[in-house]
Amino acid sequence: MAENIGIRVHNLRKxxxxxxxxxxRNVNLRLAEGALMVLLGPSGCGKTTTLRCIAGLxxxxxxxxxxxxxRNITRLQPKDRNLAFVFQDTALFPHLSIRxxxxxxxxxxxxxxRAERRRRVNEVAELLHVEDLLERKPxxxxxxxxxxVALGRAIVxxxxxxxxxxxxxxxxxxxxxEMRTEIKRIQKRLGISTIFVTHDQEEALSLGDVxxxxxDGEVQQVGxxxxxxxxxANFFVATxxxxxxLNCLPCHVQTDNGALNLxxxxxxxxxxxxxxxxxxxxxxxxxxxxxPELVAIAPERPxxxxxRVSLIEPLGSRTIIILEAEGVELRAMVQGETSAREGExxxxxxxxxxxxxxxxxxxxx
Amino acid sequence: xxxYTQRSTLTQKVLGYGGLAVVLLIVLIPYGYIALTAFKPxxxxxxxxxxPRAWSLDAWRxxxxxxxxxxxxxxxxxAGLGAAVLALCVAVPGAYVFGRKQFRGKDVMFYIIVMxxxxxxxLLVVPFTILWVKIGLYDTMPGLWLAYQVFIIPFAIWIxxxxxxxxxxxxxxxxxxxxxxAFKAFWRVMLPLAKPIITSLMFLAFLVGWxxxxxxxxLTTGEGPRTASVIIYVSAVGGERVEWDxxxxxxxxxxxxxxxxxxxxxxxxxxxFAVRGH
Numbered sequence: 001m002a003e004n005i006g007i008r009v010h011n012l013r014k015x016x017x018x019x020x021x022x023x024x025r026n027v028n029l030r031l032a033e034g035a036l037m038v039l040l041g042p043s044g045c046g047k048t049t050t051l052r053c054i055a056g057l058x059x060x061x062x063x064x065x066x067x068x069x070x071r072n073i074t075r076l077q078p079k080d081r082n083l084a085f086v087f088q089d090t091a092l093f094p095h096l097s098i099r100x101x102x103x104x105x106x107x108x109x110x111x112x113x114r115a116e117r118r119r120r121v122n123e124v125a126e127l128l129h130v131e132d133l134l135e136r137k138p139x140x141x142x143x144x145x146x147x148x149v150a151l152g153r154a155i156v157x158x159x160x161x162x163x164x165x166x167x168x169x170x171x172x173x174x175x176x177x178e179m180r181t182e183i184k185r186i187q188k189r190l191g192i193s194t195i196f197v198t199h200d201q202e203e204a205l206s207l208g209d210v211x212x213x214x215x216d217g218e219v220q221q222v223g224x225x226x227x228x229x230x231x232x233a234n235f236f237v238a239t240x241x242x243x244x245x246l247n248c249l250p251c252h253v254q255t256d257n258g259a260l261n262l263x264x265x266x267x268x269x270x271x272x273x274x275x276x277x278x279x280x281x282x283x284x285x286x287x288x289x290x291x292p293e294l295v296a297i298a299p300e301r302p303x304x305x306x307x308r309v310s311l312i313e314p315l316g317s318r319t320i321i322i323l324e325a326e327g328v329e330l331r332a333m334v335q336g337e338t339s340a341r342e343g344e345x346x347x348x349x350x351x352x353x354x355x356x357x358x359x360x361x362x363x364x365x
Numbered sequence: 366x367x368x369y370t371q372r373s374t375l376t377q378k379v380l381g382y383g384g385l386a387v388v389l390l391i392v393l394i395p396y397g398y399i400a401l402t403a404f405k406p407x408x409x410x411x412x413x414x415x416x417p418r419a420w421s422l423d424a425w426r427x428x429x430x431x432x433x434x435x436x437x438x439x440x441x442x443x444a445g446l447g448a449a450v451l452a453l454c455v456a457v458p459g460a461y462v463f464g465r466k467q468f469r470g471k472d473v474m475f476y477i478i479v480m481x482x483x484x485x486x487x488l489l490v491v492p493f494t495i496l497w498v499k500i501g502l503y504d505t506m507p508g509l510w511l512a513y514q515v516f517i518i519p520f521a522i523w524i525x526x527x528x529x530x531x532x533x534x535x536x537x538x539x540x541x542x543x544x545x546x547a548f549k550a551f552w553r554v555m556l557p558l559a560k561p562i563i564t565s566l567m568f569l570a571f572l573v574g575w576x577x578x579x580x581x582x583x584l585t586t587g588e589g590p591r592t593a594s595v596i597i598y599v600s601a602v603g604g605e606r607v608e609w610d611x612x613x614x615x616x617x618x619x620x621x622x623x624x625x626x627x628x629x630x631x632x633x634x635x636x637x638f639a640v641r642g643h
Contacts, residue, residue, distance in 0.1 A: 055542055056541075056542075057538050057541070057542070077541075077546065078538075078541040078542045079541055079542070079543070079544045079545060079546065083542065084542065084543075085538075085539070085542040087535045087538075087539060089533060089534060089535055091533060091534075091535040091536055091538075091539040093536065093539075093540075093554055093558075094533070094558060095554075095557045095558050104540070104543050104544075105543035105544050107544075108540075108543060108544025108545055108549075108553075109544050153543065157543070
């Protein structure tokens with residue numbers, strides 16, 4: 001098992017300003033050899049610091065934090081780690097041609113013969129479709145091309161792992177989606193373990209074999225896109241992932257003649273029937289989190305909620321309906337179009353069986 | 366509209382070139398007169414005319430054979446080169462660290478260095494002379510080199526620091542990931558990038574040594590590494606009569622090397638202002 005682990009981050013702690021700022025507190029990650037992991041989180045959550053610790057650009061506080069292919073590399077110099085790092089700012093060397101930029105790593109390690117270097121640069125240039133740019137200087141290529149070159153400079157090293165720090169953040173939206181697909185394709189083809197840092201959840205969900213969601217220097221949850229979206233570990237993960245965002249409704253659990261009810265300003269719903277009662281028994285205040293696609297307009301019944309349509313956002317393939325129930329705002333999402341009209345009074349069915357409940361501390365119930 | 370634009374462009378051109386021509390003449394007329402006077406025989410010096418009646422190389426012969434002026438030119442050259450090399454050895458690594466590294470007391474140290482620029486260094490000449498005599502640097506070439514640094518190093522660090530700071534971030538880290546030590550990243554990436562501005566600063570530092578009068582006059586004697594500018598001054602004020610033709614020769618000889626250097630290094634200077642972009 002151990003030999004299949006490409007990258008292992010073990011109890012990583014990193015503090016700045018002599019302990020006053022804790023960037024990483026006990027970060028643990030395991031990435032299978034050849035897999036792609038996305039580190040996702042808001043800015044300042046420690047994801048970039050984690051990546052920089054892996055690359056050796058920052059020194060972790062503990063000595064056994066970073067392992068690659070079963071080897072402890074925590075205290076090695078960056079150049080001795082055989083890892084390739086791609087920066088958000090492409091960081092191409094302005095004075096070198098594209099060819100020399102790509103072969104920079106090979107040029108620094110004198111083990112490669114000239115013909116070998118040339119062959120590898122040409123191969124990589126072809127893979128990334130930059131073969132026509134090789135003799136140009138970095139200021140003569142576009143932003144997208146520059147990022148390809150930066151990737152090429154990483155790929156040509158045939159490293160033990162790729163570390164990508166928001167490599168697409170500076171590109172425009174269309175190019176970003178295109179490059180995302182291309183990075184995934186190349187990563188699958190080369191089979192090199194990759195850690196990709198981003199704050200963009202769509203990028204994370206679409207790219208990652210596994211996604212690690214981070215907040216305040218701690219890993220909140222590690223899982224596949226499906227797990228992160230449908231089985232969030234806590235309130236933060238549930239609200240951070242999802243677009244349109246999760247509906248959050250503060251509620252309390254009531255016992256009424258032995259039957260459990262979920263009550264809020266806007267509604268009182270029986271929990272027994274929804275089959276979620278067991279975990280909520282003995283809870284007082286809870287937070288209900290329900291994805292917009294689990295909120296639907298339905299005919300009036302005892303378990304529906306009265307609401308008013310305040311806005312409709314048609315997005316083509318789906319429509320977001322913004323509703324208001326007793327001062328609480330809710331979002332519903334339906335496929336295609338909706339017959340609802342703005343201002344109309346409607347009834348909503350909440351799919352409580354697939355909704356999430358959190359306690360005051362944000363833990364999943 | 367098109368007519369208007371064209372006519373305006375023509376007017377602008379005429380005015381522009383006219384203005385430039387006036388400035389150029391103001392600069393060139395004295396130099397032209399110096400150059401022509403250097404070829405006049407001694408008896409024609411006070412004739413108010415441009416071209417000499419009889420072209421003469423007497424003043425040149427006198428300046429080189431009698432005054433040994435080429436020796437002082439050589440001294441100036443060594444003074445300038447030494448000052449430039451010494452300055453860059455200190456200022457380039459210093460400016461790099463100030464521009465791109467974080468350490469405690471950085472800002473305070475930088476301000477102290479820049480403050481040195483504000484201090485009128487004329488006031489330092491006397492203390493320097495006393496100190497140099499005491500520690501054996503008086504009347505030596507290294508003594509001159511060192512004295513010039515009071516002005517050159519703060520200036521060079523000030524200019525270079527801004528340049529290093531403006532280079533794209535992450536360049537060294539990127540170099541380190543791809544096989545460089547911290548020093549090699551500086552040597553292989555940052556230094557080549559700063560080459561144009563380093564060349565410019567080297568030229569300016571050279572000029573400080575080449576043109577200097579104050580330190581050279583105070584810190585050297587006639588037997589020591591006295592530089593050309595001091596000799597020109599001595600020729601102009603010393604003795605009972607001024608050899609104007611010889612003075613003109615010396616002025617020319619002292620003026621030409623920097624011009625040649627500038628022409629050689631010109632390409633680099635242009636790059637100083639052109640190297641930017643992503």
